[in-house]
Amino acid sequence: MIFDWNVVWYAVPLLAHGVVMTLKVSLVAGLLGLGIGLLAGLASLSSLAPLRWLVRGYVDFIRGTPLLIQIFLIFFALPVVGLRLPEYWAGVVALAINSGAYISEIVRGAVGSIEKGQAEAALSIGMTRGGVLWWVLLPQAWRPMVPALTNDLITLTKNSSLLSAISVYELTRAGQAIIATHFAPFELYLLLALYYYVLISLLSWASRRLERSLPQW
Amino acid sequence: MVMPSDGRRAQPVELNRPTTILSTRDLRKSYGDKLVLDGIDLDVQQGEAVTIIGASGSGKTTLLRCLNWLERPDAGEIRISGAIMGRNGSVVARERELARQRCLFGFVFQRFNLFPHLTAVQNVALGPRRVLGQPREQAEARAERELRRVQLGEHLHKRPSQLSGGQQQRVAIARALAMDPKVMLFDEPTSALDPELVQEVLDSMRALAAEGMTMLVVTHEMRFARHVADRVVFMADGKIAEQGPPETFFGNPQDARLKRFLRHLEPTA
Numbered sequence: 330m331i332f333d334w335n336v337v338w339y340a341v342p343l344l345a346h347g348v349v350m351t352l353k354v355s356l357v358a359g360l361l362g363l364g365i366g367l368l369a370g371l372a373s374l375s376s377l378a379p380l381r382w383l384v385r386g387y388v389d390f391i392r393g394t395p396l397l398i399q400i401f402l403i404f405f406a407l408p409v410v411g412l413r414l415p416e417y418w419a420g421v422v423a424l425a426i427n428s429g430a431y432i433s434e435i436v437r438g439a440v441g442s443i444e445k446g447q448a449e450a451a452l453s454i455g456m457t458r459g460g461v462l463w464w465v466l467l468p469q470a471w472r473p474m475v476p477a478l479t480n481d482l483i484t485l486t487k488n489s490s491l492l493s494a495i496s497v498y499e500l501t502r503a504g505q506a507i508i509a510t511h512f513a514p515f516e517l518y519l520l521l522a523l524y525y526y527v528l529i530s531l532l533s534w535a536s537r538r539l540e541r542s543l544p545q546w
Numbered sequence: 547m548v549m550p551s552d553g554r555r556a557q558p559v560e561l562n563r564p565t566t567i568l569s570t571r572d573l574r575k576s577y578g579d580k581l582v583l584d585g586i587d588l589d590v591q592q593g594e595a596v597t598i599i600g601a602s603g604s605g606k607t608t609l610l611r612c613l614n615w616l617e618r619p620d621a622g623e624i625r626i627s628g629a630i631m632g633r634n635g636s637v638v639a640r641e642r643e644l645a646r647q648r649c650l651f652g653f654v655f656q657r658f659n660l661f662p663h664l665t666a667v668q669n670v671a672l673g674p675r676r677v678l679g680q681p682r683e684q685a686e687a688r689a690e691r692e693l694r695r696v697q698l699g700e701h702l703h704k705r706p707s708q709l710s711g712g713q714q715q716r717v718a719i720a721r722a723l724a725m726d727p728k729v730m731l732f733d734e735p736t737s738a739l740d741p742e743l744v745q746e747v748l749d750s751m752r753a754l755a756a757e758g759m760t761m762l763v764v765t766h767e768m769r770f771a772r773h774v775a776d777r778v779v780f781m782a783d784g785k786i787a788e789q790g791p792p793e794t795f796f797g798n799p800q801d802a803r804l805k806r807f808l809r810h811l812e813p814t815a
Contacts, residue, residue, distance in 0.1 A: 376641065449616050450659035450718075454673035454725050455649035457641055464676050468663050546662045546705050 336513040340504070340520055343443050347503030354499055355420055356435060361425035362485065365479070366432020373437050376458055379517040384433060391430035399423050420492035428485045429463045435477045439470040472543050479536030481531055490525070500524055564591040567760055568613070569727050573622035575605075575612055582608045583619070584784035590729065590762065595755040597771040599763045600781035601807060609781070610731050613762070615644055615650040626650045627728055649677065652722025656734040658714040660706040660721070666693055667702045670721045677725070692720035696750045712743030718748050723754075728752065732763040748774075753778045768811055770794060780804045 373384040391399070403426075404419040414422060443466050491499040493502035504521040508514050551554050568590040575583040582605045590596055592743065598606045611617040613624060615632055624631040632640065670689035670703050674680045680688070693702055696716040706714050715735055722730060733749065736744040748767060752774050754762055771778050771791045779789040780801065787803040799805050 443702075444659075446655060446657055447661065448657035450653075450655060450661070450721075451672075452616065452645070453614060453648060453651070453653035455645050455677040456673075457645045460645075460676055464672060465661055469661075508596065544663070546707055 333513050333516055336507070336511050337516050337520060339511075340507050343507060344500060344503050344520065344524055347498065348528065350497065351486065351489055351499040351528070352505075354417070354424065354489045354492060354497065355482070358421045358424035358428065358489070359485055361421065362432055362481075363421035365425060366430030367436055369429060370436025370440070371462060372463060373433060373441060386413045388430045388433060391427055396423070396427050396488055397494060399427055400491055400495060403454045408515060415511035416492075416495045416497050420489070420495060424485055424489060424492070427488070428481055431481055431484075432478065435474055435481065436470070439474040439477070440466045442473055443469050475536070475540050475543060479532065479539065483532050484538075486528060486532065487525065502532035549591070563790075564594075566590070567592045567626045567627060568614070568762075571623045573612060573624065574620045575608055575617060576620060581644045582784050583612065586622070586784075586786060588779070588786065590760060591747060593747055593760055594757045595759075595761045595775050596763070596777045596779060597770075597775035598762060598779045598781060599766070599771060599788075599807070604781040605784040606781045607733055608762075610653075610733050610762060611765050613729075613731060614648045614653055616653070645677075649673075649725050650728045652719075652725060652727035652730040654715070654718050654722055654730065654732045654735045656737050657705070658711070658718045658738070660717055662706050665703045665705055666698060666709070666717045666720075669706070669717055673721065673725045686761065688724055689720070692724045693717065695723070695753075696720050697746070700761045710743055712746045713738065715747045719747075719750055729760045729762065732761065732765065734764050734766065736767055739796070768796075780807070 369384045369387060372380045373388075375381060396415055400420065400423040403414065403423045404416065407414065407419075440462065447465055448461050448471065451465040456464065489499055490501035493505060497501065498506075501521060504517045508517045511517075548616075551605065558673065566589050570586050570588045573583050573586040573588075574581075580714065584605075586609055588609075598609065598727075600606045608617060612619045613626075613631075615624075618632070626647060627650060632644055657814050664672065667686055667689045670692050671682070671685040674685035674688055675682060678685075686690075690699075690702060693699060696719055698713060698716055698720065699711060701709060702715075706717070709717065719735075735751070736747050742766070748770055751761070751763065751770070755774050763770065763775070775792055777789060778795040780787050780795070780799075780803075782801070782803045788795070788799065788804050796808065799808055
């Protein structure tokens with residue numbers, strides 16, 4: 330078989346557009362997911378049982394169903410009930426809701442890993458549970474959370490390739506478009522893998538730097 | 547190290563009748579089928595320093611933790627400054643009320659439990675700022691005063707990890723004092739310390755007692771019980787087995803378990 334370098338040189342700049350979109354999707358969905366996950370994680374630690382059940386159900390649903398189905402639900406099923414999102418936003422929302430569920434578990438776990446005496450000391454100076462969480466537990470939970478959070482962002486970035494299924498013109502979709510016209514799946518899928526690999530490596534490197542820059546105590 | 551006898555604080559003579567600030571009635575607590583508190587009746591007068599001693603597992607730490615509801619008692623009643631702890635109401639209202647009542651107690655933990663991400667000043671100022679809602683300058687000025695009071699003026703801006711155990715425990719005492727508690731609860735405050743660091747913490751506690759702070763101290767430090775406390779309480783099997791002023795308590799113990807307990811301690815007491 331012949332490796333067609335011409336199609337590779339042709340594809341490299343075109344795929345760069347896809348990379349930009351993949352980054353845009355991943356970062357926006359990542360931030361949104363962090364917000365959702367933080368709120369849901371705090372809610373799962375609340376003293377109000379209905380709130381905890383709600384989060385429990387949300388996390389269970391996300392963990393128990395494939396991401397692709399969740400994406401389709403938001404893109405194809407929501408319009409049926411009158412909520413039509415453009416493909417970019419449908420994709421971002423689906424990824425954010427998905428990663429929010431996992432992040433809420435990360436938050437819950439990290440806060441739960443803080444030594445029990447910390448909460449007791451905060452209660453003993455008159456704090457309510459909310460105050461304990463906000464002023465004492467969360468500030469200490471950031472450190473143990475960061476590795477898991479960056480890991481989640483990496484997963485999200487890889488998952489964003491599923492958005493090609495709803496025509497979001499991200500990296501995978503950009504590659505498929507070239508394959509469709511040039512019939513070079515071997516070269517293109519290898520190239521896509523390389524693009525993702527470099528992207529993920531950069532993210533891992535940035536996350537390690539972030540971890541090291543966190544305050545030590 | 548000899549504790550000078552003048553370390554004992556003068557009785558509050560200006561009060562004709564002592565005011566009961568804290569009392570429990572028939573306080574009960576069990577874990578599973580293990581009964582830990584078996585009906586505790588305890589009255590503490592304003593300005594009194596009470597030491598609670600007893601073998602491990604006798605319920606003394608649980609008693610202290612039940613007083614400010616860090617552990618929820620199964621039955622019985624706690625009154626602090628006339629109000630009953632943990633009165634009924636909706637979950638949310640009860641939590642607010644409980645938080646407010648907890649401030650009436652200062653709690654000093656065996657393992658300090660300082661907030662590791664905050665400096666000494668921030669540790670002490672956290673309650674005044676976030677619970678009492680004081681502006682930062684006011685809360686930190688108060689924190690500095692409390693830290694100087696426990697001889698930590700040099701270490702205001704250090705993190706707990708930069709302080710020795712004895713210093714950390716004194717920060718913890720300052721943190722409790724900054725909330726203007728009516729009663730200070732000490733849960734084996736020197737048990738986690740290296741021997742050479744015990745004295746500085748005991749000194750701070752003795753100074754506090756001398757200022758007339760109402761204190762309940764669970765401890766194994768018999769010198770403290772003998773020389774600083776107004777009253778010593780001996781707990782065994784979840785009950786108060788014997789109590790009295792240190793002279794009669796140590797000089798003429800009645801309860802057989804207390805006699806045995808004191809005999810074991812004799813070499814160090």
